Amino acid sequence: MIQAAIDWFKTPAGQLVLFTAVKVIAMFSVMMTMVAYVVLLERRICAWMQDRIGPNRVGPYGLLQPAADGLKAFLKEEMTPAHVRKVLFTLAPMIALIPAVLNLAVIPFGSTLGKQQMVLANLNVGILYTFGFVSLGVYSIVLAGYASNSKFPFLGGIRSSAQMISYEISMGMSVIPVFLFVGSLNLSDTIRAQTGTLNWLPWLPNWFVLQSPMTFLAFCIFLVASFAETNRTPFDLAEAEQELAGGYNIEYSSIKFALFFMGEYANIILVSAMMVTLFFGGWTLPWFGLDHPATDLLRGVLHIGIFLAKVFVFLVGFIWVRWMWPRFRYDQLMDLGWRRFIPVALANILATAVWLWWRTK
Amino acid sequence: MIVKRKALNLWERLYLPAIIGGFQVTLRHFFKKKVTMQYPEEKWVVPADYRGAPYLVKDQDGNTKCVSCQLCEFVCPPKAIKITPPGDSGLRPDRPNAEKMPLEFEINMLRCIFCGFCQEVCPEEAIFLQQDYSLTGLTRQEMIYDKEKLLALGGTHAGIQKWKQKQVEANEQENFPVKN
Numbered sequence: 001m002i003q004a005a006i007d008w009f010k011t012p013a014g015q016l017v018l019f020t021a022v023k024v025i026a027m028f029s030v031m032m033t034m035v036a037y038v039v040l041l042e043r044r045i046c047a048w049m050q051d052r053i054g055p056n057r058v059g060p061y062g063l064l065q066p067a068a069d070g071l072k073a074f075l076k077e078e079m080t081p082a083h084v085r086k087v088l089f090t091l092a093p094m095i096a097l098i099p100a101v102l103n104l105a106v107i108p109f110g111s112t113l114g115k116q117q118m119v120l121a122n123l124n125v126g127i128l129y130t131f132g133f134v135s136l137g138v139y140s141i142v143l144a145g146y147a148s149n150s151k152f153p154f155l156g157g158i159r160s161s162a163q164m165i166s167y168e169i170s171m172g173m174s175v176i177p178v179f180l181f182v183g184s185l186n187l188s189d190t191i192r193a194q195t196g197t198l199n200w201l202p203w204l205p206n207w208f209v210l211q212s213p214m215t216f217l218a219f220c221i222f223l224v225a226s227f228a229e230t231n232r233t234p235f236d237l238a239e240a241e242q243e244l245a246g247g248y249n250i251e252y253s254s255i256k257f258a259l260f261f262m263g264e265y266a267n268i269i270l271v272s273a274m275m276v277t278l279f280f281g282g283w284t285l286p287w288f289g290l291d292h293p294a295t296d297l298l299r300g301v302l303h304i305g306i307f308l309a310k311v312f313v314f315l316v317g318f319i320w321v322r323w324m325w326p327r328f329r330y331d332q333l334m335d336l337g338w339r340r341f342i343p344v345a346l347a348n349i350l351a352t353a354v355w356l357w358w359r360t361k
Numbered sequence: 362m363i364v365k366r367k368a369l370n371l372w373e374r375l376y377l378p379a380i381i382g383g384f385q386v387t388l389r390h391f392f393k394k395k396v397t398m399q400y401p402e403e404k405w406v407v408p409a410d411y412r413g414a415p416y417l418v419k420d421q422d423g424n425t426k427c428v429s430c431q432l433c434e435f436v437c438p439p440k441a442i443k444i445t446p447p448g449d450s451g452l453r454p455d456r457p458n459a460e461k462m463p464l465e466f467e468i469n470m471l472r473c474i475f476c477g478f479c480q481e482v483c484p485e486e487a488i489f490l491q492q493d494y495s496l497t498g499l500t501r502q503e504m505i506y507d508k509e510k511l512l513a514l515g516g517t518h519a520g521i522q523k524w525k526q527k528q529v530e531a532n533e534q535e536n537f538p539v540k541n
Contacts, residue, residue: 051390323387
């Protein structure tokens, strides 16, 4: 029986199942560790920007603070107010985390490690899969706002649904020029299209953010839209502390609240990974031949390191922005989304299409 | 007065000046010296005239200054002080120039509001608000400080020696006219 199982794991199908399971577990644990430490990073960075020191008591330099936070979230009393809609109320925090985690499946986080490709699902429609799940993310906040059955969460939910739906349009349209350049919806192909150095400035990487004005504009729109999609300042109207006392998550406590928190940070990590993949060359660096799939283990690990380092830069950017700028007013937010970004994104698609057509003619 | 709201020009409407300004401010503060005090390890330097916990003090010879007049007990707004006088056949004072000293002197630090009335009213300069601001205890009973504890915490207040000063003044009067 055991021998049969071992034999089965040696067949191609067994190998696929085994390595996929290993990759899933590894990615999920790395993701969750990152979520925990991004919270710590955020607290430290905001403290430094406010001339404070930040959490430094738990473990050396406060590095065990996430463990203390997690323990506290689990041990807190869980309150379910009597006036909530119970099923949806319980469902909402789960939905907060799930889309972000599922989306990780299509992100190529490294080239190869041994014989294994460092992407969970090398889908041909990777970007469509991503946007499909990103759009599910809005349900967590809308359901939380609706199920809480009280006014501040409701207002937060209403604001958020309008905001996320609006910005999803500009976000989706902003990446189309990139895929017009790539000619495929596969994210690994997108990375392959960004190898080498620029045509017009040969010592800079051939990343989409620098490749042409159209893709740079696409990046700018995507960046702003991703702030709106993750409900981060300056677009954090869903949880505007000063106006809504926390917004959609007021009625939540204990681990349910922590799930919203984790969902928010998981989403930030996800959109950072998306931006790295789409506009910053994913796991590649144009120097030392690091833009080709790895042949040995060392380079494979190095590629994963490069990817994580790029993601880290974006994470710091997200955190920095939160403590730097005030919130947009609601009408300004909608105005920016509908009357600026959507037309600009549409024009960008058109310009890219015309340029590509003219170039090949 | 009506403040005219100027229309933003194109550069300002791009939101970029705000971005740059915000970045400058945050970056400057990011590397600035931090103001946080690591409390239990580092402690605040209390100013000399700080009104902390009231303690009893001893005079330069190590004797109790308090003469159990109970003025502080009377003036204490939250009734935190409780003095037990020695009674008829009671304790003799341990210093000259005093008729009596308290048998027991208790301050309930949970009630004390650090107003300083006791220090102000004391004719013997025997009680002073000192520098302690962090009083802790595990029980309520522990927070009622008795005479021994108050004297031990208060220490010797050799700087202010009321009776020594009186002695000097008396001597000066005897040797009238004062030279200088």
